[in-house]
Amino acid sequence: MEHFKNLEEPVREIKRIFKRNGLLVISAPTENLLYKLGRLLIKGTVSSEKGPCSSPHFYNAKAIKKFLNDNGFKIIKEKSLPFLPFFKLFIIISFRKNNKVF
Numbered sequence: 001m002e003h004f005k006n007l008e009e010p011v012r013e014i015k016r017i018f019k020r021n022g023l024l025v026i027s028a029p030t031e032n033l034l035y036k037l038g039r040l041l042i043k044g045t046v047s048s049e050k051g052p053c054s055s056p057h058f059y060n061a062k063a064i065k066k067f068l069n070d071n072g073f074k075i076i077k078e079k080s081l082p083f084l085p086f087f088k089l090f091i092i093i094s095f096r097k098n099n100k101v102f
Contacts, residue, residue, distance in 0.1 A: 001064050002028055002057040011071050015097075024073060024095040028061035030080075030088045061091040074098040
């Protein structure tokens with residue numbers, strides 16, 4: 001989801017096809033200092049939108065989580081990869097639909 005410039009359309013489509021009791025699982029980059037260092041070493045830039053072999057990242061895990069939470073999804077579980085609290089590169093989050101909003 002970090003590659004979409006505007007999350008409204010894909011989230012609207014997810015809501016449209018979401019089954020009752022469905023589970024939405026996403027993995028998103030944290031865009032923290034370690035992630036940016038890796039990008040600098042691989043791409044030669046810390047930019048999330050520019051560089052060689054680049055697929056732009058418009059959102060990080062925190063922004064995606066907030067957007068989904070604000071748009072009818074309730075967080076069920078969250079884990080980081082790797083599984084070390086000080087070394088989070090990606091976050092895996094599972095959501096269920098919030099029946100109050102749908």
